[in-house]
Amino acid sequence: MGLEPPVLAVENVFKRYQVSRGLLRPKRSLQAVRGVSLSVDKQRTLGIVGESGCGKSTLARMLLNLERPDEGDILLDGRSAGTVGRLDFSARVQPVFQDPYSTLNPRRTILETVMHPLRVHARGERNARETRAARLLDLVGLPRRAHHAHPNQLSGGQRQRVAIARALVLEPQVLICDEPTSALDVSIQAQILNLIQELQKEFGISIVFISHNLAVVEHLCDEVAVMYLGRVVENGPTADVMASPRHPYTKALLDSVLTPDVGLGLPDLQLGLEFPDPTNVPPGCAFHPRCPHREPVCSTEVPPACAQAGHGSECHFADRLAGAFAGPAAVCAGRG
Amino acid sequence: MSVAQTHSGERASARRLRLRRWGQHGGLLIGGALLACAIVMALCAPLLAPADPYLQELGARLKPPVWAEGGSWANPLGTDQLGRDYLSRLIYGSRISLLIGLGTVAIGGAIGITLGLLAGFFGGRVDMVISFIVTARLAMPVMLVALAVVGLVGSSLTVVILVLGLLLWDQFAIVTRTAVRQIRDLDYIAAARAVGSSTPSIILREALPNVTGPILVVVTLEMAHAILLEAALSFLGLGVQPPLPSWGLMIAEGRDYIFFTPWVIAIPGAALFLLVLGINLFGDGVRDVTAPGGR
Numbered sequence: 118m119g120l121e122p123p124v125l126a127v128e129n130v131f132k133r134y135q136v137s138r139g140l141l142r143p144k145r146s147l148q149a150v151r152g153v154s155l156s157v158d159k160q161r162t163l164g165i166v167g168e169s170g171c172g173k174s175t176l177a178r179m180l181l182n183l184e185r186p187d188e189g190d191i192l193l194d195g196r197s198a199g200t201v202g203r204l205d206f207s208a209r210v211q212p213v214f215q216d217p218y219s220t221l222n223p224r225r226t227i228l229e230t231v232m233h234p235l236r237v238h239a240r241g242e243r244n245a246r247e248t249r250a251a252r253l254l255d256l257v258g259l260p261r262r263a264h265h266a267h268p269n270q271l272s273g274g275q276r277q278r279v280a281i282a283r284a285l286v287l288e289p290q291v292l293i294c295d296e297p298t299s300a301l302d303v304s305i306q307a308q309i310l311n312l313i314q315e316l317q318k319e320f321g322i323s324i325v326f327i328s329h330n331l332a333v334v335e336h337l338c339d340e341v342a343v344m345y346l347g348r349v350v351e352n353g354p355t356a357d358v359m360a361s362p363r364h365p366y367t368k369a370l371l372d373s374v375l376t377p378d379v380g381l382g383l384p385d386l387q388l389g390l391e392f393p394d395p396t397n398v399p400p401g402c403a404f405h406p407r408c409p410h411r412e413p414v415c416s417t418e419v420p421p422a423c424a425q426a427g428h429g430s431e432c433h434f435a436d437r438l439a440g441a442f443a444g445p446a447a448v449c450a451g452r453g
Numbered sequence: 454m455s456v457a458q459t460h461s462g463e464r465a466s467a468r469r470l471r472l473r474r475w476g477q478h479g480g481l482l483i484g485g486a487l488l489a490c491a492i493v494m495a496l497c498a499p500l501l502a503p504a505d506p507y508l509q510e511l512g513a514r515l516k517p518p519v520w521a522e523g524g525s526w527a528n529p530l531g532t533d534q535l536g537r538d539y540l541s542r543l544i545y546g547s548r549i550s551l552l553i554g555l556g557t558v559a560i561g562g563a564i565g566i567t568l569g570l571l572a573g574f575f576g577g578r579v580d581m582v583i584s585f586i587v588t589a590r591l592a593m594p595v596m597l598v599a600l601a602v603v604g605l606v607g608s609s610l611t612v613v614i615l616v617l618g619l620l621l622w623d624q625f626a627i628v629t630r631t632a633v634r635q636i637r638d639l640d641y642i643a644a645a646r647a648v649g650s651s652t653p654s655i656i657l658r659e660a661l662p663n664v665t666g667p668i669l670v671v672v673t674l675e676m677a678h679a680i681l682l683e684a685a686l687s688f689l690g691l692g693v694q695p696p697l698p699s700w701g702l703m704i705a706e707g708r709d710y711i712f713f714t715p716w717v718i719a720i721p722g723a724a725l726f727l728l729v730l731g732i733n734l735f736g737d738g739v740r741d742v743t744a745p746g747g748r
């Protein structure tokens with residue numbers, strides 16, 4: 118471990134939303150993210166997985182400084198995002214969003230779309246911007262004849278390529294990819310994933326890759342964090358987590374990867390019908406209503422964070438789950 | 454160089470495609486033609502009008518148009534009760550109608566679109582305040598307020614435009630607000646924010662260009678609305694003042710003669726009808742052509 122701080126980190130961030138349930142009923146607090154700490158190192162890829170609604174996109178918006186956390190902080194190169202100017206921040210962290218059909222302004226041509234960040238940042242003359250944008254579009258593999266097209270003339274995959282070019286044109290340090298391929302055909306998904314990997318090497322960037330597909334994350338990411346109901350329940354080096362999961366939720370996710378319909382995400386985790394509700398987080402371990410291994414303690418006590426060689430998990434019975442995993446006993450904070 | 458040529462070629466063919474889509478819409482073409490006629494009439498009035506619209510010739514009062522018995526080519530649409538050439542007055546009158554329509558829409562549009570953008574984009578408290586203002590405005594009957602104000606401050610072309618402009622902005626606000634609410638959470642708005650664009654720039658460069666379709670429809674509706682209101686005000690003697698040749702005023706001035714020389718009312722009435730019809734057809738067509746499916 119070097120002395121260099123991680124390129125981008127979140128420290129114990131919380132985000133709550135007030136949701137109304139009708140005209141006269143009181144608003145309820147929805148806990149989208151509940152105390153998440155994560156970091157990405159230079160030129161590394163961090164994967165974030167979890168079911169739909171577990172707070173991945175909310176975390177992404179906070180990582181992009183689009184939303185301020187209620188508590189906690191976002192650190193860019195060790196500096197609080199609040200002290201980094203908006204332009205400065207945006208030059209270093211850029212998004213690729215999920216929906217190719219709404220990610221591009223319909224009124225701009227493709228070339229204008231990719232030139233726009235340069236204009237906002239007042240980089241170069243018009244001609245230089247155009248040259249640079251065209252070069253980026255070449256790099257992402259968009260044909261030249263599409264440069265003056267509008268987004269509605271492009272396919273979903275092509276639009277995602279444009280979105281990637283737009284994100285890279287400022288030469289950021291970190292790319293936040295929020296399920297960049299889940300809206301695409303399976304055949305196109307692979308192309309876009311390969312493109313992202315190639316460009317990462319070429320530009321030497323860090324990536325936060327959000328997905329609900331563990332197979333994709335395994336292929337792409339150095340580290341992985343598994344989220345459940347707004348919390349990271351397990352994180353560590355991808356190979357480690359995949360080989361010996363230390364949380365029953367991760368294990369269920371891994372099992373589901375083996376089912377035939379991987380492309381559809383997480384259709385059936387065999388975890389019962391108790392659907393997680395962020396407005397009503399269960400006490401104790403938030404996962405306990407669906408957990409096949411639950412014991413009485415799970416519904417009363419919040420599991421402590423245990424870490425073992427950089428592989429952390431929040432489960433009372435992490436060791437038992439790891440099973441054959443031999444090694445020194447886990448160091449668990451505040452375990453009674 | 455060859456690359457540059459292909460680029461401009463691409464650009465041109467995209468434009469051709471768009472033009473073809475516009476060219477295939479019947480209502481749009483008819484409306485556009487009627488509107489174009491009115492605009493040409495207004496712009497080229499001195500060239501097109503056969504006579505001075507203010508010149509009275511009391512010896513030749515209420516002459517019939519050329520197709521009626523006793524009509525002559527000297528006054529193709531006849532003359533009015535003061536012996537002024539009716540065709541010339543009709544041509545000059547198009548200036549008044551268009552001026553009223555455009556002036557009202559410019560003022561009302563500026564107010565309504567601004568309010569609608571703010572309410573739709575920010576939502577929350579801003580939206581509540583602006584929605585209240587719109588509701589308050591909707592509670593005022595346009596015609597009565599216009600009559601009262603014009604009655605108080607006196608009537609002139611400028612006053613009519615100002616009063617109508619300050620009244621007819623509600624539809625702009627409502628339509629813009631709804632349209633902006635539909636797009637403000639889309640990813641391209643978030644992408645613009647993530648790139649560091651300022652909020653005003655996001656509102657003007659990301660949101661506004663994507664709500665122009667519905668706004669254009671309101672432009673045409675309110676233009677027609679304003680033209681009819683001006684005609685009504687002028688008919689009641691509280692709009693444009695004589696001897697200006699407003700179509701509404703022409704109808705008012707001719708109303709004593711309706712039984713003997715009905716064309717003095719029929720002609721400006723038809724002109725008004727055709728202009729308003731043209732504007733509405735054009736607006737409908739624009740909505741069809743710019744609808745998301747068609748773009």
Ligand SMILES: Nc1ncnc2c1ncn2[C@@H]1O[C@H](COP(=O)(O)OP(=O)(O)O)[C@@H](O)[C@H]1O
Pocket residue numbers: 134135136147148149167168169170171172173174175176395
């Ligand atoms: N702006 C918002 N207002 C209210 N609730 C929200 C908002 N954004 C997200 N949520 C809620 O927060 C939870 C997490 O959402 P999200 O971060 O989009 O999850 P994911 O991306 O993992 O599917 C969901 O229950 C969602 O309904």
Ligand SMILES: [Mg+2]
Pocket residue numbers: 170173174295296
């Ligand atoms: Mg999401």
